[in-house]
Amino acid sequence: MIHTFSLLDKHFCLDVFSGSLLQVDEIVKKILLSNSSDYNSGEFLPFSKDEFNSALKEVEALKREGILDSKPALREPSEFNGVIKSMCLNITHRCNLACSYCFADGGDYGASDKGDMTLETAKAAIDFLIEKSSTNYNLEVDFFGGEPLLNFEVVKGAVEYARSLEQAKGKKFRFTLTTNALHLPDTAIDFINSQMHNVVISIDGRKEVHNYNRSTKNKSPSFDIVLENAKRLTKNRKADYFVRGTFTSDNLDFTNDVLAMYDYGFKGISLEPVVLKENHPQAITQKHVPQIVAEYEKLAGKYLEYRQSGKWFTFFHFNLNLYDGPCEKKLLSSCGAGCGYIAVTPSGKIYPCHQFISLPAYEIGDVIKKQYDKTIPLKFGSKNTVTAKPKCSDCWAQYYCSGGCAAANVKYSGTISEPCPVSCELMKKRIECALAIFAIENS
Numbered sequence: 001m002i003h004t005f006s007l008l009d010k011h012f013c014l015d016v017f018s019g020s021l022l023q024v025d026e027i028v029k030k031i032l033l034s035n036s037s038d039y040n041s042g043e044f045l046p047f048s049k050d051e052f053n054s055a056l057k058e059v060e061a062l063k064r065e066g067i068l069d070s071k072p073a074l075r076e077p078s079e080f081n082g083v084i085k086s087m088c089l090n091i092t093h094r095c096n097l098a099c100s101y102c103f104a105d106g107g108d109y110g111a112s113d114k115g116d117m118t119l120e121t122a123k124a125a126i127d128f129l130i131e132k133s134s135t136n137y138n139l140e141v142d143f144f145g146g147e148p149l150l151n152f153e154v155v156k157g158a159v160e161y162a163r164s165l166e167q168a169k170g171k172k173f174r175f176t177l178t179t180n181a182l183h184l185p186d187t188a189i190d191f192i193n194s195q196m197h198n199v200v201i202s203i204d205g206r207k208e209v210h211n212y213n214r215s216t217k218n219k220s221p222s223f224d225i226v227l228e229n230a231k232r233l234t235k236n237r238k239a240d241y242f243v244r245g246t247f248t249s250d251n252l253d254f255t256n257d258v259l260a261m262y263d264y265g266f267k268g269i270s271l272e273p274v275v276l277k278e279n280h281p282q283a284i285t286q287k288h289v290p291q292i293v294a295e296y297e298k299l300a301g302k303y304l305e306y307r308q309s310g311k312w313f314t315f316f317h318f319n320l321n322l323y324d325g326p327c328e329k330k331l332l333s334s335c336g337a338g339c340g341y342i343a344v345t346p347s348g349k350i351y352p353c354h355q356f357i358s359l360p361a362y363e364i365g366d367v368i369k370k371q372y373d374k375t376i377p378l379k380f381g382s383k384n385t386v387t388a389k390p391k392c393s394d395c396w397a398q399y400y401c402s403g404g405c406a407a408a409n410v411k412y413s414g415t416i417s418e419p420c421p422v423s424c425e426l427m428k429k430r431i432e433c434a435l436a437i438f439a440i441e442n443s
Helices: 026-033 049-064 119-132 148-169 186-195 207-213 223-235 255-263 286-308 328-333 375-380 406-413 421-441
Strands: 002-007 010-015 021-024 086-090 097-099 138-144 172-179 196-202 214-216 240-247 268-273 341-344 349-351
Touching: 002 026, 002 421, 010 026, 010 421, 021 026, 021 421, 026 049, 086 119, 119 138, 119 148, 119 341, 138 148, 148 172, 148 186, 186 196, 186 223, 196 223, 207 214, 207 223, 223 240, 240 255, 255 268, 255 286, 286 421
Parallel strands: 086 138, 086 341, 138 172, 172 196, 196 240, 240 268
Antiparallel strands: 002 010, 010 021, 097 214, 341 349
16 A cells, blocks of 8 residues: 655655655656656656656665555554553543543543542552563653642642662653642742653643633633743753643644743643534634645644754654664554553542543543452453444554544544544544654764
C-alpha cells in the first residue's frame, strides 16, 4: 500500500507496510498515482518521454528492493495476558475550574465517585499495579482529576509509597501529573520538579480563548493566574513538560494559539481538537474539517519556519521519529487502554482509561476489593487491532493512529472499534504534516 501527498511545496511517498518515506518529484508522484505505465496515455504531460522513463525505472527499482509496494509484515499481538504497565490515578474528582467543553462534567464525571482518593486507596492501586506488572521493570503512574493538586497530600503520599517499594519489588516508577495550574504553591512546584517525569499543564493558547473556555467555578477568568504559575513551574524544570490546550469550533485559527504559547515562553506544546457530541455548540463537525485541514498545513509551515530560524519548540502532534518509533504491538493496538493501561477512580474502581469513567459497561474491577475481570480488557486487546477494524484495515494511516481513541469512538458510534470520520480526517492530516516535517528536517 502506497500513500502519496503534497505538503509545504514538496511531494512525498509513504510505503505503509515498510514505513519507507520518500521525498519525490512530481513525475514520480504521478506515476505512483496512475494506473498506467504508458507514457502515451497522456497522463504524464508536460514531462518528456526520457523524464518519464527515468522516473519509471526508479519506481520499479524501489519496488524490487521492497522499499515501495511492500507486503504486510507485522504480526498480530498475542491475546492480552492481564499484564498492566501503567495506570491513571484519578486522585480527585473535584476541580476548581468550570471548563466549557469538559468531558468529565466539571471534574466529577457525572457524579461518579465524587470527592478525593484516600491514601489507602492510592496505596492499594500501587499494589495492584505491581501485582499485575509481571516482570516489567518500568511502571508509569499518571496523576489526574479533577484537579490533582486539590488532593496534593495524597499525590505526595502515593509517590513516597511507590518509591519505598521500588528496590524490594524490582520496579522503577515514572510519574506524570496533569494540572490546570490555578493553585500551585512553591512546595508543589518543588515536589513536581523533583518527582514527576512529565508534567502536562492546561492552557488553551491566547488569553481570550483560554478565559472563554476555562473560567473558575465562580465564572472569573483564570488565564493570568494560570500563566504566571505555569511559568514558575517550567522556569527551572529539567524534565519533560507539555503545555496542552484544546481547540474548539470557536477557535479554528488555532495556529495563533500555538504560537501564542511559544511567545509565552513554553517549548513543549500540544493542542488537541475537542471531542464533543455534535449538538454541543463548541463541537467540531464535518463542516469544520476543510478549515482545520488548511490550518494544520498553515501550522506546519510556521512550525518549520520557527524551528529553522532558531525559535525551537516541539508540537506534540508533529513529533514523529521514523527511526525509533513505537513497538510492533503498539502500532497495531494504539494506546493500550484497557490492556496494559488502566484508570482508577477515587473509590478504587477500575476502567480502561479516564475517559471511560462513569460508563458502567466499562467497569473492569476494584483495587480495594482486589477484583479484576479480564472480559472487557480482552475486547481492547488482540480483538481490537487495526487489522480487525473494517474501516481501518485498508487505511494508509493505520500504523500511525492504530484505529483512533477508543473513548472517542464510543462517543461517536457506541463501540470502541468504529472510528469517528471527523477524527480520522484530522488525524490523517496531522500525520501527513508530521511526516513532511520529519522528511524535511532530516534531508
